[in-house]
Amino acid sequence: xxxxxxxxxxxxxxxxxxxxxxxxxxxxxxxxxxxxxxxxxxxxxxxxxxxxxxxxxxxxxxxxxxxxxxxxxxxxxxxxxxxxxxxxxxxxxxxxxxxxxxxxxxxxxxxxxxxxxxxxxxxxxxxxxxxxxxxxxxxxxxxxxxxxxxxxxxxxxxxxxxxxxxxxxxxxxxxxxxxxxxxxx
Numbered sequence: 340x341x342x343x344x345x346x347x348x349x350x351x352x353x354x355x356x357x358x359x360x361x362x363x364x365x366x367x368x369x370x371x372x373x374x375x376x377x378x379x380x381x382x383x384x385x386x387x388x389x390x391x392x393x394x395x396x397x398x399x400x401x402x403x404x405x406x407x408x409x410x411x412x413x414x415x416x417x418x419x420x421x422x423x424x425x426x427x428x429x430x431x432x433x434x435x436x437x438x439x440x441x442x443x444x445x446x447x448x449x450x451x452x453x454x455x456x457x458x459x460x461x462x463x464x465x466x467x468x469x470x471x472x473x474x475x476x477x478x479x480x481x482x483x484x485x486x487x488x489x490x491x492x493x494x495x496x497x498x499x500x501x502x503x504x505x506x507x508x509x510x511x512x513x514x515x516x517x518x519x520x521x522x523x524x
Contacts, residue, residue, distance in 0.1 A: 345374040389439055390446035393460040398468055401458060402520035405470070406513060415475030417512050418468060418523055419484055421449070423491075424505045426465035433500060440497045445504065448490040468524075475512055484508045 346367045353361045385397040393401075405416060423445065430438040442465065449467060450459050458470040469487070474480055488508060494501035517523040 343371075344369050345371045387461040390443055390461050392446055392450070392467075393458060395460065395462040398458070398460040398462060398470065399520050399524075401470055402523060405472075406519055406523070414473055415513055417471045417474040417480050417510050419471065419480070419487070419508055419510045421467045421469070421484075421487060421506045421508050423465035424507055426504065429502060429504075433497070433502075437497045437500070437502075441495055441502055441504070444495045444497070445491065449487060452486050452490045475515075477510075477512075480510050480512070484510060 347370050348365060348367050350363055350365045352363050355361060385394060385400075386392065387394045402418070426438065426441075429441055442461070446459070446461060446467070449469075453459055453469065454471075456472045460468050460470070462468050469483075471480070471483060474483065488506055491504055491506050494503050496502075511517060511523045513523060
């Protein structure tokens with residue numbers, strides 16, 4: 340059928356009492372379901388369940404790797420925090436399901452605005468963090484953050500409502516603003 344299975348295998352020889360090998364027994368065990376579950380759990384441990392974006396844990400892992408001496412060229416980079424302005428009002432007036440849908444749409448637009456080398460993560464609530472590799476110039480950072488803010492300009496359609504949101508952005512540069520993940524955050 341062309342279906343792919345994950346298997347574990349084991350093999351054992353069949354020998355006579357005198358040590359002569361007669362053959363062998365090979366056993367295959369289908370572990371597709373267990374492997375799929377393990378992969379799903381690993382994904383869930385490092386990604387936001389609402390947006391599918393990397394979460395705070397994965398972001399800190401990547402930041403630590405970028406700043407660890409000897410494990411990377413220690414190239415300069417930037418991180419940007421984006422907080423949605425007035426998001427609480429969406430939850431309060433339209434409900435949490437509308438807020439969740441808004442966050443999913445915002446995440447999709449923001450993700451589409453980044454370069455392939457950049458990482459976007461949702462670290463909680465309405466806060467997103469961008470890890471932007473090889474970005475050390477304030478003018479380039481301004482262009483990138485302006486692009487991120489501009490994707491919020493068009494209203495978001497949630498149910499029958501058009502929702503307008505804005506965002507506030509702050510940027511930190513490595514190594515100027517900090518040498519460790521904690522310092523930069």
